[in-house]
Amino acid sequence: MIKFNKKAMQKFNQIPDDIKSKTLSNVYCSACKGTTTIVDFVATVDRNDLVLTGKCNKCSGEVIRLIER
């Protein structure tokens, strides 16, 4: 399940697909102490940066990925 507000959706759609998939599978999880894939995320915009808040696909812990413009 992926939730976006309108502004976040527009920003997310501007990211090329290859970078998008790389970004989503390159998220640091502090519980796993390594790189993981973010799942079930919510996208918001904070000061022009896109913030994805979701879950680690390994441990289901919360992970956050900031995408700077």
Ligand SMILES: [Zn+2]
């Ligand atoms: Zn994890």
